[in-house]
Amino acid sequence: MRAELPSVTARIYLNTGTFGPVPRVTWDAMRRHLDWAVTSGRIGSAGLDHWHELEAEARSQLAVVLGCRSEELALNHSTTDGVNTVLAGLSWRAGDEVITGSVEHPGLTEPLAHLAQTRGVVVRTVDTTGGRAVASVTAALNDRTRLVACSHVLWSTGEVLDLPGIVAAANGRGVPVLADGAQGAGAIAVDLTALGCDFYTVSGQKWLCGPSGTGALHVRSDRLDHLMPPWRGYVTNDRSPGAPGTELWPGARRFDVGAISLVALAGLAASLRWRIEHGIAAGADYAAALAEGLRDRLAGVPGLEVADPGGPTPFAAVALPPPVDPDTAVRRLESDGILIRWVPGRPLLLRASVGPWNTDQECARLVRALGGVLTGG
Template identity: 35%
Template sequence: MAHVDNLRRHFPVLRRVVYLNTGRAGALPDETVQAISEALAAQLHEGRRGDSYWQTLTQMRELVRDELAHLFHVPETAFVLTNSTTEGIHLALWGIPLEPGDEILTTNVEHPEVGLPVATQRQRRGVRIRVLDGALPKDELCRQLEQRLTPRTRVLVCSHVSYATGHRLPLEALVEVAHRYGLWVVVDGSQGAGAEPLDLGSLGVDLYAFPGHRWLCGPQGTGALYVRADRLEELEATLLGPAAVREPAAWTPDGHYLPAASARRFEHTEGEVSAWLGWWHSLRFLRVTAGWEYVFSRTHGLSGMLMDKLLDLPGVTLATPRDQRAGLVHFALEGVGPDVILREARLRDIDIQTIPERGLVRVSTAFYNTEDDILRLVQALSDLRRG
């Protein structure tokens, strides 16, 4: 049995749905759902009492950090556990010391989970926002970045992979330019984390926020923020809670406290044990059962196959550059609107996404997809084209 066939047995949804929408929410492995169910059943029958529940909560959060450290090749102490990318971006931006009149550079291909936290900096702190054309080729984008810099520019905020176009931004080059001028670099990793290999330490990005529920196949309400070690002391804590202090008694009523020595100092809540247990099971499944190398190569290979098949169809325009792709492929079909394509796909139990404001269809190719999934989508498009 092929590896993909063995893996697909762990995702019951794949038995009836062509699941090409991991960029919105990844499919859940069976062991993840079972672990969550058992944890909730234990709470139902045993309650959340004694030391066991709280010890398990702490243990699960540390196990999640260990898995993230393995995936991103940085120490586990570098991760702040969050409930979403949006929370991570907010923690990053509110933690950076900014003054009225300081400037944030961002791009025009960002998700609202980035755009809205940036907007709050303008509204609440008087920060100016300058926008780059994120769809430009690498050299042109880096040139535009340098041209837009002023003495008040402090931060670059951008995506790893754009939700709107599917292209991977040239992070390595952008980080190099931004750091040359002393900027902080904050990255939305929603469509990159788990879709392609990433060494956060080598990349040099300052802050990288990502969710657990997309390419990392975890439950909703999980996520993390990576903080580069040499930025730890510069970043200011925004929301404080018991999770942020060095030990339970490391604070006083008159406003003094000792922060945790790690990035945990930016955590304000511990969350729910079943969610962290579930995400840990998903991360372990991806590492042990699937294998990260397989996950990345399969995702990349299927996105390339999809592009080839789409280009064989008359009237298709690809919005995602082949040499800047990860797991998302965006396209338009001449004479057929994205809403029509979405409706036809749903009639055939094919789960995809649209980007209405750009007139595009978005397809996510994950490691558990098959060549047949791609062909079924292409056949649906072909039928619509003839139709």
């Protein structure tokens, strides 16, 4: 894989949880599409066919990665697009409640805050760390609960939540579950049919190694009619242009957003094929083992407090001793050719996200470099 990823040989790339490395095949696919668009004029029967083929391929490849049917997937620009689609598509009354987790990304917390401000919905935050997610959600469920919205994989420590347990508790009370899968899809093996969640939203630019501006929303087939499309347009209508009347697509395609870049879709489809060809499950196992070794090494560095993710995950996160500024540490590491990031919260954490393209030697170098940051060496 490394030979096909120029960025991981240029630097030690341990920040896939923000942006994944872009494979050469993805760049080639995007360039070919752009060359074609420039020379062909982008339209005509061939252009329309190409558009529909790109959408169909991206949807079908995503279905393979996510373990679902392509009819259950809507194409959009990001995980946050999917979150907003669900929140805007459900029916709300003032006083309704949403249960969410204690360590969530702004891509979820900001839409929830907007829902509270505009619709009078009460957002209840519960502790979902340290294996407590199912118990916390179960205890918070009540007759006013209309949705549980939480991460599949916590963006701070990489802890994988017991999503089937959360779904069982919530669905048992008639409450749907929206899972933020930004750090799930491609990072761990995901089987949405087995997980059973009602809604699952993903981004293309992280662990799937696709371009920015790509993503998808999974809507479980029995939930389609419980979610109203928050917008209507050309891509939501299952009729020929100019035909009388409107009719929504029968599947999740009715929630597609308009004007997704076809260059980006070409790149996403290529990235998905590339990840599938290299084996997502095997890659996830390799990365989780590498990250476990990294956490063990970091635990031996005086002054570092390693966050316990409670199980296999491709993340390693540490809290720095108080005198050390996380942003300064990240910049120092970058000057040494190592890409990681810091994550806000209490405590602030440095987070390394380990991909199947990383090596044990790279992890060892990160540990040495962090030791140097702490000692001022």
